[in-house]
Amino acid sequence: MTQYDVIVIGGGTSGMMAAIHAGLNGAKVLLLEKNSKLGRKLILTGGGRCNVTNRSPREILIDHIPGNGKFLYSVLDQFDSQDIVDFFQSRDIPLKEEDHGRMFPITDSARTIRDCLINEMRHYAIEVIAGEAVEEVLYNQETASVRGVRTSKATYTAKAVILASGGKAYPRTGSTGDGYKWAKDAGHSLTDFYATEVPLLSNDSFIQDKSLQGISLRDVNVKVLDDNGKTIVAHQMDMIFTHFGYSGPAILRCSGHVNLYLKESQPKVAHLTIDLVPGTSYEELKALAEEQRDKQVDNILRPWLPEKLSRLIQEQVGIQEKMAYKQVNHSIQEALWKQVKAFPLTVYGSQPIEKGFVTGGGINLKEITPQTMESKLTKGLYFCGEIIDINGYTGGYNITAAFATGAVSGQHAAWSSLSS
Numbered sequence: 001m002t003q004y005d006v007i008v009i010g011g012g013t014s015g016m017m018a019a020i021h022a023g024l025n026g027a028k029v030l031l032l033e034k035n036s037k038l039g040r041k042l043i044l045t046g047g048g049r050c051n052v053t054n055r056s057p058r059e060i061l062i063d064h065i066p067g068n069g070k071f072l073y074s075v076l077d078q079f080d081s082q083d084i085v086d087f088f089q090s091r092d093i094p095l096k097e098e099d100h101g102r103m104f105p106i107t108d109s110a111r112t113i114r115d116c117l118i119n120e121m122r123h124y125a126i127e128v129i130a131g132e133a134v135e136e137v138l139y140n141q142e143t144a145s146v147r148g149v150r151t152s153k154a155t156y157t158a159k160a161v162i163l164a165s166g167g168k169a170y171p172r173t174g175s176t177g178d179g180y181k182w183a184k185d186a187g188h189s190l191t192d193f194y195a196t197e198v199p200l201l202s203n204d205s206f207i208q209d210k211s212l213q214g215i216s217l218r219d220v221n222v223k224v225l226d227d228n229g230k231t232i233v234a235h236q237m238d239m240i241f242t243h244f245g246y247s248g249p250a251i252l253r254c255s256g257h258v259n260l261y262l263k264e265s266q267p268k269v270a271h272l273t274i275d276l277v278p279g280t281s282y283e284e285l286k287a288l289a290e291e292q293r294d295k296q297v298d299n300i301l302r303p304w305l306p307e308k309l310s311r312l313i314q315e316q317v318g319i320q321e322k323m324a325y326k327q328v329n330h331s332i333q334e335a336l337w338k339q340v341k342a343f344p345l346t347v348y349g350s351q352p353i354e355k356g357f358v359t360g361g362g363i364n365l366k367e368i369t370p371q372t373m374e375s376k377l378t379k380g381l382y383f384c385g386e387i388i389d390i391n392g393y394t395g396g397y398n399i400t401a402a403f404a405t406g407a408v409s410g411q412h413a414a415w416s417s418l419s420s
């Protein structure tokens, strides 16, 4: 039986970075991955181009990790998005910045990033065993410390074990939630799971009759409201009407907030609104329409709304086809602009966690030391990546969290194992 300093479970985004940082700090490292290939989820990110990090300032980065981003302050003090950029650039992988601080390899291929991580593991002589699933993490109950891991084929021992086995989203990439059980075996608690970055489901009449299916809206402002009509969160991006409800970037960003709201709400309905013309105020819209009062309402709305949605809104407020704006009475005009500025949607749920991009919930952060990512309950047990109760928006925020917690857990696992 070979003795290692550090064993990393999971050869995904966070696990590869953890193994490299344990290796570069002098540890003898074993990485175990159940798939035959490493980084299967990583190569799907950023539409296959790998959204390697996000260069936004620290506060914006944290804001875009609505699932407990603040926990990451101590981690980011040690390894942040600039360190991720430097990590790849110094290994001859040039990156480029796109909109909203999103960073990609100039090759536009996620494989460049995965290959770089694999080469780096080779460089630090990290032993990688792929195609071998971990079945159990072994603990010494008397000393509350970690001993090693057992797979279907063998037992491996180490003073430090890093759980980097991912969350539950997109299980076909290998992240099937195996690590939660091993954390529970060590006494850890899990927070409730919920889907994030996932399409939403609706019984709205225009969804049921599929009249708006396939219509996409550019740069609209979607708001999620609480019971008092106050905004919980708002995102201005694109969205699309589907055969089951709503999707597209603005909806995906709102989805985790909607699911959290639905957990508590009775009845299980969330109310959202879309500002269809966010750049123009209610008063300005009214004034612009008044200037064209001889025109048909259809023609006035044409620059702002897709035809089917325009027709639906006019029907909702009682404007007949081909009516000129001047024929519409004042209260109906008001109702029209109210719908345009806050078109109401209802949502009763989302697609399941497995179809979301990111897992909401996970290992309770109160039981993890934020400076080292070590368990507060079991010595030598470390965590990184999506397995912990952290979730961000897509756009490089999760990958940043995974790389950063990976680097920090790898470094501290190595130090602690080598010094004990």
Ligand SMILES: Cc1cc2nc3c(=O)[nH]c(=O)nc-3n(C[C@H](O)[C@H](O)[C@H](O)COP(=O)(O)OP(=O)(O)OC[C@H]3O[C@@H](n4cnc5c(N)ncnc54)[C@H](O)[C@@H]3O)c2cc1C
Binding pocket: 009, 010, 011, 012, 013, 014, 015, 032, 033, 034, 035, 038, 039, 040, 041, 042, 044, 045, 046, 047, 051, 132, 133, 134, 135, 164, 165, 166, 167, 169, 170, 173, 174, 175, 176, 177, 178, 179, 356, 357, 358, 384, 385, 386, 387, 392, 393, 394, 395, 396, 397, 398, 399, 400, 402
């Ligand atoms: C389609 C898609 C697109 C995305 N796009 C973005 C994006 O643009 N920006 C962004 O920030 N985030 C994005 N994400 C989220 C991001 O990819 C993840 O948050 C991140 O990769 C999580 O890293 P991780 O290391 O925790 O888990 P993973 O990368 O999932 O790695 C976990 C690894 O552990 C292995 N494993 C599991 N169980 C075992 C076991 N029993 N034994 C051995 N190995 C095991 C798995 O096979 C897997 O390889 C996207 C996710 C998806 C699904």
